[in-house]
Amino acid sequence: MDLIDIGANLTHDSFRQDFDAVLERACAHGVRRMVVTGASREGSEQALALARRSGGRLFATAGVHPHHAIDYDEATDQVLRQLVAEPEVRAVGETGLDYNRNYSPRDVQRDVFERQLAIAVEVGKPLFLHQRDAHPDFIAILRHYRDRVPAAVVHCFTDDGDALRDYLDLDCHIGITGWICDERRGAHLRELVKRVPSDRLMIETDAPYLLPRTLRPMPKDRRNEPMYLAHIRDEVARDRGESPEALAESTTRTAERFFGLA
Structure with a gap:
């Protein structure tokens, strides 16, 4: 079954020693294409570099995560504009608001979010x-731009039913990660994922983060990687009452349309 991991942080230091083996394991588990997340100026440049030398297996996003919004300056803005013009870069982001950690001041986050929406x-x-604990401000800002961009995916959705309804009303796509496998924090997603139309649902690992807690056996290093997307596929398929084959088909076709990967 052909799978696309729409969000993998493959520029993370933990992948440096065995990067090629990570890609081979992913392919062996049916994950033949991946979108490498750009979450900072440097990370976005690295994501593009990985995509360029991947032979069509990797694509990239380019953006600045709200954690790094405090570092966003005019030079960063110009670099992002150059990066998003490249054909391997298929989306703008990871961008949004995160009021859970507040690594950047909230007013700075909002300003940097709007600057990237404008790009x-x-x-x-x-x-x-990206949105965490910031839904009212996030949805209010997004509403001003949504009809002027071709598509939007709320990556690593972890919120409640009201937030899901707001996103679907704005014709947003939803990215589901291994958070759904977390019985402490993600159990509510097992019901909510049933509400997502098949043409707006995509799956992702967010590797090396969010290792599925239902994975057996657990890797000793507790590092998530793209090959575990197959496990997420199986969990989501069961929750939606679908076969893994059907879910793989629908999420892959949706990702191809969203990122232009036909």
């Missing part, structure tokens, strides 16, 4: 979005 409008590329 997406200018280049006409989809949005790869």
